[in-house]
Amino acid sequence: MRFTVFGGVSAQVRGRVTEFGPTRLGALLGVLLVDAGQAISADDLVDRVLGDAPPPRARAMVQTWLTRLRQTLPGLVEREGTGYVVRVDPLEIDLHLFRHLVRTGRTAEALPLAGDELLSTLDTPWARGRRAAFADELLEARLDHVDARLRQDxxxxxxxxxxxxxxxxxxxxxxxxxxxxxxxxxxxxxxxxxxxxxxxxxxxxxxxxxxxxxxxxxxxxxxxASAPRQLPAPPKPFTGRALELAELDQAPNGVVVITGTGGVGKTSLAVHWAHRAAERFPDGQLYVNLHGFGPSGAAVSPGDALLRFLSALDVPRTEVPHDLAGQSALLRDALADKRVLMVLDNATDTDQIEPLLPRTPNTHVVITSRTALKPAHAHALPLGLLPPDDARELLAARIGHDRAQAEPDAVDTVVRRCARLPLALAVAGARAATQPEFPLAALADELADLDAFADDDDVTADLRSVFSHSCKALSAEALRLFRLLGLMPGSDISLAGAASLAGRGLRETEALLEELARANLIDEPEPGRFTCHDLLRDYAAELALPTERDEALHRLLDHLALTSVEAGVAFTPTRHRPATPEPADGVVITPISTQEEALAWLTAEHPTLMSAMPHGTPAQTWLMGWSLADVLDRQAHYRDLLTSQQLAVAALEQLDDADGLGRTLINLGRGLGRAGRQAEAEVALRRAFEVYEGNPAGQAGVLLNTAMLCPDDRIAEAMEHTRRGLALFEECGDEYGQANALTGLAWGHGKLGEFALALEYGERVMPMWQAMGHVLGQGETWDNLGTAYLGLGEPAKAVEAFTRSAEHFRIGGDRSLEATAYEELGDAHAAAGDAELAREAWQTSVRLHAEAGLPAERVLAKLQTEGQ
CATH class of the missing domain: 1.25.40.10 (Tetratricopeptide repeat domain)
Known part of the structure; x- marks a missing residue:
């Protein structure tokens, strides 16, 4: 037997289902089932079924219904004393089964049972009271289930x-x-x-x-959690430097410059102290490796460093000026009332760091450099070689204290021949640690041919011999990979990138990278990405053989270009995939299938791709530029968007690829438009239109992008470009292009106040987007329909349309459009007279604008006006 009291009352006996519907018989059965196992008096049954104003002879009516119920379901209802009771296993009733599942921690199974209201067909005071009480019970169960799901991430x-x-x-x-x-x-x-x-x-x-x-x-x-925490992991092991740590502890807030020769441990000291002092700076810790002494082109510009810091501080991207002085002033404003630690690692000169110095009272800056930088009012902290005892302790921590104590003379020899430089000790110690069966004295003897290092006051030691000593212990394949890693165009590399560089499989390359890490020749600062000290990298590049350099670099650039195409297509599936060359032998192309994977890959490889583009073949360069265009635009990296498309256009001018050139000129026009260079953007788009002569779809795409460049006072011009584009898309049967153009026309008519036409175009294009499963297209169309409904005086329909629009933009991952949709939803609620819902929607819009890096002054003004 099975019984339901959620929704209409029903009974299932021996496979036969009886639906009682809104009958008195069903109401009576529902009342008894809700309190199954408890006797209910006849008077209570009258009150529960007939309410507080029962008709004459109500008890007789209930008695009649009881008789019919007992005939319909024999043996179910029994008399007990002066009342009546249902004799059934409570777990056969959906309400009691729900409660049992909740009590036993199976809330996920319970919730679907309560999909309808309790006793929904019975409207008496008792029934309404039970429904209200159960609504609270159901809410608690739902919230318990939410807690469980939160714990499951x-x-x-x-x-x-x-x-x-x-x-x-x-x-x-x-x-x-x-x-x-x-x-x-x-x-x-x-x-x-x-x-x-x-x-x-x-x-x-x-x-x-x-x-x-x-x-x-x-x-x-x-x-x-929202305060920036950008420090890299603390160095392990870290020993010594007690005097320098004390000096850092005692330095007042301001600027401290740690200087010293390469490999002396400047970064380790700065990062170790920063972690130790982090609690002094509760508003966050900012860190950037400026790569001032890395390979050519890898140094981080002051502008790029400022953008990273401003982004970490949640400064909206559109509030960031284009000029360096304005960006520097904005950083000062963002840090004015915050207690923040800033670490500027590997700085090359004063010009690189001066724009980054906020000089606010509570901001403390630690700089590391091989150059004796002298920013105004800075405290200098020169870092010499490790004291002998500290150097011995660092080596012991690397090789094991028991082993060090067993051969103290050998420890002294290694320390002396490594000149007490932490980098040399780390590399030599890693070499010793990988061969625990060798006497340390034998390994020390291998260092006997090292040149004498200079004294503490003039540290100009050549570390090549120490590095050479460790390289001799590598397998031939690991040494080959180490040599090739010196060719990396960026500051780090992925496993797939390293495999392509070496021309080897992923598993083999992973094993080789592990061997290099054990030798302390490379680091893995985050899972799957590898880097090495710039001195080691320079040394590796010197070792690279001329016969292998060009082919290895070509393979790496092939990996970056061809994988970036996979990421670009997954990030924006509606883009037409460009033709790609066959990869060179040994190139690994990372498979990317989802937008999330694409965004993660493009974000991680963005700096490397920008560094790689100038070194690629024309085909490699333009494909990297094509792949970066959309993600750089969406993430508001407008400077890199413009640079990448300029490089891509220059590359395509060496190729016979009119379609690729047309696409890239469109992207260049977009980049110039984002930079406020309207006239140059229009020139680029006119050239794209000429390149696409004889290609109606290509020219139509140029016209739609030209329309998007038009400011609000040129809407009519934008509409004319869009109509021309629509005609060309219709001519070549491009349905996606037609849908884009129709959406643009719906938007334009709404902007011009021609709401009936906006509604007409929106209703025409919606089925096209739905047939394509295009989420953002549907979102834009719902937005246009909302504008039309609002303009036509139908705010309730506008509320529904903007709600759907916001949800589609959320699913599609476009936060800026979602922010605008919530603003318009607030407008619709206000037009409908619901000030509270309008306020809530506008507040949501403000938060989304901030998250997308967009100004929200217009929405804030609406909130202020509404609050008056």
Whole structure:
């Protein structure tokens, strides 16, 4: 037997289902089932089934229904004393099964049972009271299940559900805490912090109360989590430098410059101290390796370093000026009231660091350099060789203290012949650690041919002999890979990149990289990415054989170019895949299938691709530029967008590829437009139109991009470009292009106030986007429909359209469009007369604008006006 009381009452007996519907018989059965096993008096049955104003002879009516019920379901209802009771296993009733599953921790199984309201067909005071009580019970179960899913890291999937719950119960602090946790866990910490401010304001305005302690504790955790934590891992082992650490501890907030020869341990000292002092700087720690002494082209420019810092401090990208002085001033503003530690590692000269120095009272800057830099009011901390005892301890930590104590003379010999330089000791120690069966004295003897190092006051030691000593212990293949790693165009390399460089398989290359890491010749600062000290890299490049250099570099550039195409296609699936050459033998192409994988790969390889483009063949260079165009535009890296497309255009001018040149000129036009160089952007697009002569689809794409460059006072011109583009797309049967053009026309008519036409074009294009499964296209069309409905005086339809638009943009990952949709949703709610929902939508829009790096002054003005 099975019984339901959620929704309509029904009974399933021996496979036969009886649906009672909104009948009195069904109401009576439902009342008995809800309290199964408990006797209910006849008077109570009358009240529960007929309400507080029962008709005459109500008891007789209930008795009649009881008789019919007992005939319909024999043996189910029994008389007990003066009342009636249902005799059935409670787990056969969906309500009681729900409660059992919740009690036993199986809430995920319980929740689907309560999909409909309890006794939904019975409308009496008793039934309404039971429904209200169960609604609270159900909510608790749902929230318990949310807690379980949060523990399983389902943060992103929970955000829409929790947003809906928070809208219904805006003062519920448990729901607010869960939503804040879900937003933070899905990488939207600034939005999570914003929601805390929203609920705190509501509690104060409506209840005169402050948030509870758990909510305040969560907020503090978010504040800590949102502070930048950019320091690399602390060096292990780290020994000695007690005097220098004390000097760093005692230095007042300002600028400290640690100087010393290469390999003396400047970075290790700075990073070790920074971790030790981190609690003094609760608002965050900023770090950048400026690569001032790395390979040509790898040095980080002051502008790039500033952008990294401003991004880490959540400064909206569109607020960042194009000029260096403006960026430097903005960093000062961002740090004005913060206690932050900044580490500028591997600086080359004062010009590189001066724009990065905020010189705010609570910001402390530690700089490392081989050059004696002298920024104004800086404290100099020259770093000499390790004291003998510290050098011996560092070597012992590398090879094991028991082994060091067993051969103290050999330890002294190694320390002396490594000139007490930490880098040399680390490399030599790693060599000894890999051969524990060898006497340390024998390894020390191998260093006997080292040149004498200079004294502490003039450290100009040549480390090549120490490196050579360790390289001799490598296998032939590991030594070959080490030589080739000196050719890396960027500062680090992936496993697949290293495999392509070597022309070997992934497993073999991974084993070789492990061998190099054991020898302390390379580091793995993050999983799957490898780098090495610039002195080791320079040495490796010197070893590279002329016969292998060109082919190895070509393989690496092939890997970058061809994998970047896979990433570019996955990141923007609607782009036409460019023709690609066959990869050279030994090239590994990383498979990329999802947008998330594409974004992760392009973000990780962005600096390497920018460094690699000038060294590629024309085909390699333009393919890397094509692949970077969309992600750099979406992430607002407009300077690199422009540079990459300029390089790609120059490469394509050496190739016979009109389609590729046309595409890249469009991207160049976009980059010039983003940089505010409107006239140059129009020149690039006119040239693209000429290149595409005889190619209607290509020319149509140019026209749509030209339309997008038009400012708001040239909407009519933009519409004319779009109509011409639509005609060309129709001529060549390009449905995706047609949908883009129709969407542009719907938008344009909405901007011009021609709402009926905007509605017509939106309704025409929606089925096309839906047939293609194009999420962002549907989002844009819902947005255009919302504008049309609002303009036509139908705010309820506009609310629905903007809600759908925002959801599609969220799924499609376009935060800036989602932000705009929420702003428009607020406008629609305001037009519908719902000020509270309007305020909530605008607040969401402000948070999303900030997260996307967009100004939100217009939305903030609406909030301010609404609050007056």
């Amino acid at each position: 389902e943060h992103a999937a929970l955000v829409p559900e929790l947003r809906a719950l928070a809208a219904v119960r805006p003062l519920d602090e448990r729901i607010a805490a869960q939503l804040i946790e879900a937003l933070h866990g899905s990488g939207r910490t600034s939005e999570a912090a914003g929601h805390f401010e929203v609920i705190r304001a509501r509690l104060q305005d409506e209840l005169g109360a402050e948030p509870s302690r758990p909510l305040v504790t969560l907020h503090r955790r978010l504040q800590s």
